[in-house]
Amino acid sequence: MLKYIDEFRNPDLVKSVVSEIHREFSGKPIKLMEVCGGHTITIFKYGIQKLLPDNIYLISGPGCPVCVTDIGYIDRVIALAHIENVTIASFGDMIRVPGSRSSLQKEKGHGIDVRICYSPMDAVRIAEKNQNKEIVFLGIGFETTAPAVAAAIKFAADNKIHNFSVLSAHKTMPQAMKALLDSGEIDLDGFICPGHVSAITGVHIYDFITSEYRIPCVISGFEPLDMLLSILMIVRQLNRGKAIVENQYIRSVREDGNIHAMEMMMDVFEPVDTEWRGIGTIPGSGLGIRQQYRIFDANWKYNIEIEPVREYTGCICGDIMRGVKVPTDCKLFTKTCHPEDPKGSCMVSDEGTCATWYKYSARD
Amino acid sequence: MKSNDHITLAHGSGGLQSHRLIRELFLEYFGNEFLNPLEDGAILHTNADKLVFTTDSHVVKPLFFPGGDIGKLAISGTVNDLAVCGAIPRWISCGMIIEEGFAIYDLEKIVISMRKTADAADVQIVTGDTKVVEKGNADGIYINTAGIGTLIEGVDLGVHQILPGDSVIINGYIGDHGAAIIRAREEFPVSFDIESDCRPLNRETIALLSKLDGIRIMRDPTRGGVATTLNEFVSGQAFGIQIDENRLPIRPVVQGLCEPLGFDPLHLANEGKILIIIDPNEAQSALEILQSILGNRESRVIGQVIEEPTGKVILKTSIGSSRIIDMLSGEMLPRIC
Numbered sequence: 001m002l003k004y005i006d007e008f009r010n011p012d013l014v015k016s017v018v019s020e021i022h023r024e025f026s027g028k029p030i031k032l033m034e035v036c037g038g039h040t041i042t043i044f045k046y047g048i049q050k051l052l053p054d055n056i057y058l059i060s061g062p063g064c065p066v067c068v069t070d071i072g073y074i075d076r077v078i079a080l081a082h083i084e085n086v087t088i089a090s091f092g093d094m095i096r097v098p099g100s101r102s103s104l105q106k107e108k109g110h111g112i113d114v115r116i117c118y119s120p121m122d123a124v125r126i127a128e129k130n131q132n133k134e135i136v137f138l139g140i141g142f143e144t145t146a147p148a149v150a151a152a153i154k155f156a157a158d159n160k161i162h163n164f165s166v167l168s169a170h171k172t173m174p175q176a177m178k179a180l181l182d183s184g185e186i187d188l189d190g191f192i193c194p195g196h197v198s199a200i201t202g203v204h205i206y207d208f209i210t211s212e213y214r215i216p217c218v219i220s221g222f223e224p225l226d227m228l229l230s231i232l233m234i235v236r237q238l239n240r241g242k243a244i245v246e247n248q249y250i251r252s253v254r255e256d257g258n259i260h261a262m263e264m265m266m267d268v269f270e271p272v273d274t275e276w277r278g279i280g281t282i283p284g285s286g287l288g289i290r291q292q293y294r295i296f297d298a299n300w301k302y303n304i305e306i307e308p309v310r311e312y313t314g315c316i317c318g319d320i321m322r323g324v325k326v327p328t329d330c331k332l333f334t335k336t337c338h339p340e341d342p343k344g345s346c347m348v349s350d351e352g353t354c355a356t357w358y359k360y361s362a363r364d
Numbered sequence: 365m366k367s368n369d370h371i372t373l374a375h376g377s378g379g380l381q382s383h384r385l386i387r388e389l390f391l392e393y394f395g396n397e398f399l400n401p402l403e404d405g406a407i408l409h410t411n412a413d414k415l416v417f418t419t420d421s422h423v424v425k426p427l428f429f430p431g432g433d434i435g436k437l438a439i440s441g442t443v444n445d446l447a448v449c450g451a452i453p454r455w456i457s458c459g460m461i462i463e464e465g466f467a468i469y470d471l472e473k474i475v476i477s478m479r480k481t482a483d484a485a486d487v488q489i490v491t492g493d494t495k496v497v498e499k500g501n502a503d504g505i506y507i508n509t510a511g512i513g514t515l516i517e518g519v520d521l522g523v524h525q526i527l528p529g530d531s532v533i534i535n536g537y538i539g540d541h542g543a544a545i546i547r548a549r550e551e552f553p554v555s556f557d558i559e560s561d562c563r564p565l566n567r568e569t570i571a572l573l574s575k576l577d578g579i580r581i582m583r584d585p586t587r588g589g590v591a592t593t594l595n596e597f598v599s600g601q602a603f604g605i606q607i608d609e610n611r612l613p614i615r616p617v618v619q620g621l622c623e624p625l626g627f628d629p630l631h632l633a634n635e636g637k638i639l640i641i642i643d644p645n646e647a648q649s650a651l652e653i654l655q656s657i658l659g660n661r662e663s664r665v666i667g668q669v670i671e672e673p674t675g676k677v678i679l680k681t682s683i684g685s686s687r688i689i690d691m692l693s694g695e696m697l698p699r700i701c
Contacts (some may be wrong), residue, residue, distance in 0.1 A: 011610075014683040041626075047685030061630050118551060123593065224683050360687045 008223030036194030037351020044360035068351035074099030091125035121150035127164035147261035150268035155270035173287035192236035202257030278318020317344035376496030398490035406490035412514030416451035429548035431559030435477035451513030483562035525580035542632025561636030578643025607667035
């Protein structure tokens with residue numbers, strides 16, 4: 001038995017929530033978007049869509065941190081990796097992401113030094129142990145990972161570990177959701193909001209979606225029962241003509257989030273405009289390293305020049321990330337693009353929409 | 365030869381030091397009537413009609429892990445490849461590539477482990493070779509073992525024997541070896557107790573094949589895990605396999621390791637497991653035979669061969685839905701959040 005996990009995979013409880021959704025759903029087609037790779041995985045891994053009424057469509061938004069990272073960033077990382085003495089430290093799934101011309105994995109075969117980390121602090125420790133090397137950590141991810149990266153930078157500052165730096169492409173979620181809604185490309189009836197983001201930020205970051213756009217938001221956990229309950233909560237809001245932010249993931253998310261983590265994050269980072277793959281530049285949606293910590297900012301430390309960015313012809317990762325298209329709409333999907341040789345970022349990470357479709361269901 | 369010495373290039377030169385290494389270490393532990401004359405090859409006798417021949421190279425990091433080491437792995441891996449083909453494993457060759465500077469003490473531990481495992485599997489190491497490469501050109505030690513076994517009379521295993529309705533059996537917990545290696549690498553800062561399941565499986569396969577007629581195919585789900593082996597069974601075939609998630613024997617500690625890392629236990633390596641496809645009427649007897657042998661208590665039927673969809677492995681999920689199980693693609697990389 002795994003505590004806090006098995007209870008949320010209990011088949012009897014799942015059955016009763018599923019029948020409740022079927023009983024309460026009006027039948028009028030609705031589109032619900034999740035914006036977290038972890039949710040995408042749960043939906044596919046447990047076959048959640050198959051349990052739902054036909055007219056409830058679940059679509060994936062820009063929730064996979066690897067997928068939303070723009071190609072130019074990968075190109076810059078590869079350029080950095082080729083600077084003498086530089087060691088790249090990264091979470092595992094970044095190393096397979098294709099840039100314009102190569103990926104870290106391919107370059108590894110040509111002698112660059114790449115280390116896989118489980119936490120940003122691993123990278124700091126590598127820096128401590130290898131004083132003659134420059135360790136650059138790839139800071140990607142949302143509000144969930146940014147505080148840990150901030151903590152690593154503060155630790156390096158306190159301990160004067162100056163051969164450590166971060167190439168930040170951190171992003172924040174609410175602005176991306178706003179950009180999607182403002183584009184008018186998709187007609188959404190509800191957001192299944194990322195529980196781990198809210199564990200840090202608290203529940204109020206989605207208030208503008210319910211008040212300005214009148215779209216129900218439910219902050220959801222990651223087990224099958226969590227997601228089904230969240231879907232039921234959205235269905236009930238729609239039935240009652242409501243649009244409010246509700247918190248299904250109460251066992252992890254407090255109303256105010258994790259104030260300490262937020263302070264840590266905002267001490268080190270400041271909002272900057274940033275490029276989202278497939279969406280474009282979204283004002284204020286990125287996290288740049290503040291002036292005060294700039295010696296830990298790889299962008300400041302190194303003069304990185306790259307050739308113009310090249311997207312793989314035919315790749316529709318951008319459309320998929322915006323929820324406008326699904327993987328099977330892509331001509332490359334399963335033909336020339338598969339997990340062994342990904343052409344776009346959505347096929348790389350386990351959380352990517354294309355990779356998840358490929359792995360769990362696309363070939364049903 | 366002192367155990368606080370280290371391997372030098374001279375140990376691989378073919379000269380005096382090579383001979384000392386062979387006599388004082390390899391013959392000391394591996395010695396038998398085939399190996400002792402130190403001829404260029406071993407002359408083997410058998411009355412068997414058919415022989416099974418296999419080879420496997422072993423590279424593992426770290427070399428010593430909870431529940432085993434590269435030596436135990438090198439013997440078990442080759443024995444198990446022979447065993448699941450329906451053979452009685454008999455003779456093993458051992459080729460070692462050793463990095464200059466490798467501790468003789470560690471080499472001796474590996475050699476002792478190989479001998480112990482060979483004894484447990486009732487096989488003899490009958491020929492061998494040692495090469496030493498300069499420091500930096502190898503990662504400690506690599507071991508290649510080839511093996512010859514005699515096919516049990518009348519045995520004809522293979523994908524061609526599989527029929528819809530057949531049962532799928534596994535002889536115990538899934539993913540222990542993969543989890544033990546992750547643990548031993550200490551990359552993930554959480555401590556938990558898990559041992560590799562690494563061991564020879566020929567007692568199990570011989571017992572099954574000598575008592576039952578309905579075994580269609582057996583395979584050891586090593587790298588790529590149970591998911592990959594099941595996909596190998598169905599690939600291009602006119603049947604599929606359905607596995608029931610609720611019946612999968614997975615230790616909570618292995619499941620708990622996989623959850624945060626985003627790994628699937630079905631993709632973790634096993635070194636002491638057999639997947640068996642068998643006539644459903646004999647499944648219960650197979651379980652009883654397995655459970656009578658030490659180390660197979662958690663044997664169970666985990667699924668069956670189905671007519672549709674063909675060529676696919678389907679998992680009936682714990683919450684009553686279903687999904688595809690795919691082969692492992694690339695190496696397993698921990699995800700970001």
